[in-house]
Amino acid sequence: xxxxKINVRDLINQYQANCDRIREIADACEKEQRGxxxxxxxxxxxxxxxxxxxxxxxxxxxxxxLRENPNASDDAARIIRENAQNKKATEILIVRDMMMVSDxxxxxxxxxxxxxxxxxxxxxxxxxxxxxxxxxxxxGDFVWPVYEMIEAQIAxxxxxxxxxxxxxxxxTATPERIGVAIPATHQSINQSGNVIETIIKEIMPAAVKQLxxxxxxxxxxxSGATYLRGPFVGLVSSAVNLSSTPTFAExxxxxxxxxxxxxxxxxxxxxxxxxQKAILEGMPINSNGIYVPIIQNDTLCGLPVYTTNxxxxxxxxxxxxxxxxxxxxxxxxxxxxxxxxxxVKGDSVAHALAKITSPAGGKIAKVTVQTEYIGLGxxxxxxxxxxxxxxxxxDPYSQxxxxxxxxxxxxxxxxKTLRSDAFLLGKVAVSS
Numbered sequence: 542x543x544x545x546k547i548n549v550r551d552l553i554n555q556y557q558a559n560c561d562r563i564r565e566i567a568d569a570c571e572k573e574q575r576g577x578x579x580x581x582x583x584x585x586x587x588x589x590x591x592x593x594x595x596x597x598x599x600x601x602x603x604x605x606x607l608r609e610n611p612n613a614s615d616d617a618a619r620i621i622r623e624n625a626q627n628k629k630a631t632e633i634l635i636v637r638d639m640m641m642v643s644d645x646x647x648x649x650x651x652x653x654x655x656x657x658x659x660x661x662x663x664x665x666x667x668x669x670x671x672x673x674x675x676x677x678x679x680x681g682d683f684v685w686p687v688y689e690m691i692e693a694q695i696a697x698x699x700x701x702x703x704x705x706x707x708x709x710x711x712x713t714a715t716p717e718r719i720g721v722a723i724p725a726t727h728q729s730i731n732q733s734g735n736v737i738e739t740i741i742k743e744i745m746p747a748a749v750k751q752l753x754x755x756x757x758x759x760x761x762x763x764s765g766a767t768y769l770r771g772p773f774v775g776l777v778s779s780a781v782n783l784s785s786t787p788t789f790a791e792x793x794x795x796x797x798x799x800x801x802x803x804x805x806x807x808x809x810x811x812x813x814x815x816x817q818k819a820i821l822e823g824m825p826i827n828s829n830g831i832y833v834p835i836i837q838n839d840t841l842c843g844l845p846v847y848t849t850n851x852x853x854x855x856x857x858x859x860x861x862x863x864x865x866x867x868x869x870x871x872x873x874x875x876x877x878x879x880x881x882x883x884x885v886k887g888d889s890v891a892h893a894l895a896k897i898t899s900p901a902g903g904k905i906a907k908v909t910v911q912t913e914y915i916g917l918g919x920x921x922x923x924x925x926x927x928x929x930x931x932x933x934x935x936d937p938y939s940q941x942x943x944x945x946x947x948x949x950x951x952x953x954x955x956x957k958t959l960r961s962d963a964f965l966l967g968k969v970a971v972s973s
Contacts, residue, residue: 602885
């Protein structure tokens with residue numbers, strides 16, 4: 542008797558239904574400011590176990606399909622192309638280490654491996670570089686237990702030790718949706734053999750990666766984010782003031798301040814812009830003796846250095862000068878056809894404008910207020926995870942007037958700062 546073939550679509554639907562129910566329970570607890578009831582706990586555990594079983598079945602179906610269909614990737618591209626031509630939407634669902642593409646003909650799914658998709662998403666992360674996992678396919682609460690340090694006891698021979706209670710608390714991260722949409726013309730899809738693969742495997746993961754890097758390392762909250770915030774957002778007001786060219790002593794003092802908190806420093810590293818790193822690579826540790834740069838072999842004070850421009854604060858505005866009785870600059874909205882005469886930078890608008898010695902009436906200045914920061918942190922205490930699945934939709938309707946197809950990606954990510962004292966921010970002074 543032939544064994545019944547696994548229906549991957551049914552597995553996906555049940556998996557998503559379980560995820561939706563878990564989210565309903567979480568939303569109810571958040572709204573009512575309470576923990577899960579006993580009944581909800583029982584249901585939650587059943588749903589999580591069920592999704593673990595469903596995941597194993599989907600993995601088995603993926604392996605079976607790939608074994609029987611070595612050209613599965615080409616089949617997926619064909620399905621997307623045919624659906625676009627026939628004005629039908631295509632769903633691409635990624636669950637853990639699997640990718641399923643809707644079959645236009647039968648409504649079934651074509652399972653694929655997604656190593657080539659997740660890889661460009663995680664490559665370039667500082668989290669990835671310091672060897673920390675970025676889990677995917679999370680379901681339910683993204684919770685880390687946190688406990689305070691306890692001390693051992695000294696007792697004489699034969700003296701009973703008293704009980705020691707470990708005070709536990711927990712930190713829960715709340716996932717938020719991240720999305721990106723990229724249009725492609727029907728002509729490019731029909732004529733190019735790899736445009737679909739390029740969009741799905743390279744461009745869209747790169748766009749998500751760029752946003753996640755911005756979330757993790759920016760010193761200001763990313764627009765639209767409620768819970769997705771990195772560790773440096775709350776440290777701007779208490780940032781350590783550094784020289785315009787930070788000294789080895791200043792930076793080493795930052796390292797000492799973090800280590801004084803009890804952080805082991807196993808995953809401790811520096812984060813700064815590429816330009817700031819270049820400056821420190823050209824500065825000596827001290828003014829006497831053998832020349833040794835502050836940064837050498839990508840290390841600073843014995844810790845690795847990673848770069849991202851997301852840690853720099855930068856805001857651009859325009860000012861117009863009025864000569865005569867006022868002789869003053871005023872905020873201005875740039876119009877079509879305007880000519881920008883001055884391009885100045887500073888740590889404030891006033892500081893930047895002060896660099897213009899003889900402004901003329903009616904002239905416009907582009908003002909960039911830029912603040913350099915150097916971050917230090919132990920990234921074990923800033924985990925990030927992908928919840929549920931990555932969801933691609935190939936939409937032939939929204940851009941139909943332009944004869945284009947929208948590739949849309951939606952996903953849910955969460956991150957949490959487990960120990961704020963494991964991170965420190967230094968503010969670089971602006972050169973006069």
